[in-house]
Amino acid sequence: MRAWWTLTRRELAGFFLSLSGYIIIAAAVFMMGYSFVVLLVKLQQEPTPMPVTEVFYNTQFFWLIVILTTPMITMRLFALEKFSGTFETLMTTPVSDLQVVLAKFTAAMVFYTVMWLPLLPCLFVVQHYTHDPAAFDPGTAASTFLGILLLGSLLISLGCCASALTRSQVIAAMISLAFGAGIFMLAWIADQLPAPVTWQGHVLASFTLFDQMHDFVRGVVDTRPVVLLGSLTLFFLFLTLRVVESRRWK
């Protein structure tokens, strides 16, 4: 536990002591801000009963931010340490592989959360200027953030796994980007298909991340996507652990 905390702090320092961390945040904030510009223009043209978070989700910037930033966050986790050799000094201290994997995942999640925090002021701004107290509903905001975190945890665990596979940050980023985009495509295909009849159709239908995220941003928390995203995250973390361990049985 103590080693986990020490490692998490060190990883966070890695994010916040380097310029790349701030560039990622800046890019995400830029996209968020831009999406709100688009959103406000739309709202001016026609009022809508939708919560602001849903309108924001509908601008599609949401997916862009999630899919583009997660590989940037995760690519350095293992690849950089393997490349510079600090991974060796790390693994020869009395810490377990599991602690290392969990610490890196936690740090990435914390960073990811920090990156998304500017969404809150954006919501406040909308509420302030529309003079509509209903524009910012804590419940909806919480469920939106739950959705963002769950989706992020899936992509970040995926990115951890990709980063553990290689010494090159670029390759790590490309692998996780490809898989992230793959999941997005799968969701898109599942979305396009008619109502499922066969069991394959049902399996595919459970990957309709669009609908699931749509529920979250509307303030609906369904347990099915929570379980799906949570278990996929665990699965990828498990894979990461095996990859990290593999140096000992190769």
Place this chain on the structure above:
Amino acid sequence: MSADLMIEVANLTKRYAGRTAVSDVSFTVGRGEIVGLLGPNGAGKSTTMRILSCYLAATSGTVRIAGLDVFRQSDEVRRRIGYMPENNPLHLEMRVREYLKFRARLKGLSRKRSRERVDVVTEQCGLTDVSRRIIGQLSKGYRQRVALVHEPELIILDEPTIGLDPNQIRSVRQLIKGLGKSHTVLISTHILPEAEVTCNRVVIMYDGKILAADTPENLQRLMSSNSQVIAEIAAPQAELRECWIQMPEVEQFDVSASEGDYFRCALTPRVGLDLRPRIFDMVRERGWPMRELTRSRHSLEDIYVRVTRPDEEDEG
């Protein structure tokens, strides 16, 4: 197992896909020894060290550190060792003190204890002035010291002096010697004088196998049985040659012109003889001036070349 053995390696083999990096290696290191793993690049030194430091697992064979198995009791072993890989990787964006604290905490020291140790160690290694600096901005000599810290029983250093200037090399060697007083140290190097200067014992590796393991002195003695004598004498060349031919103890000789009137004679004695008194007597009898008389000591270098390249030695 014996209590005063720090490292026991028995029949260690490590195979990577399609390549055997270390094959059937056995050696032991006692507590308080400074042992050098010597060998050309690719001899399996780093692999051996990685296995000792629990980073890699062996394909077969056992390794025990302080009586603990590196595979089964890996955590315990890791608490007892300090390992510095080749090229000394560090987190360059951290500050010196921060990094030392981080390492100390990872090694399982309490908050209070790690603060104390960091203080002691920065003092010991002359890092006090730079403790607030960012590691990436330090010179290589300082970085090396940053890596040489905390209080393990066994210190494993992979090529500790690579890329340093002569002064820094000297100070790192001093540090290693200092560490050797209270710790067991295993260093790897392909630089021979280094092993000669710092180590109590040398293990020569080549192609994944151990070729020789002994003290530097013993290895030298092994070689010095037929070492050459160099004499620079001012005398007519023909007379010199005549002298050497007539001297029964000389097996082979070579005379070449040197600066001034002097000739440089390289003489190989018959096995086990020291030619120097004989040459001195002869020179005194004839009244020739002589300005040098030395027996070439076989450096570790010769031993190294001889054991790692047996074929060429045969030709010579």
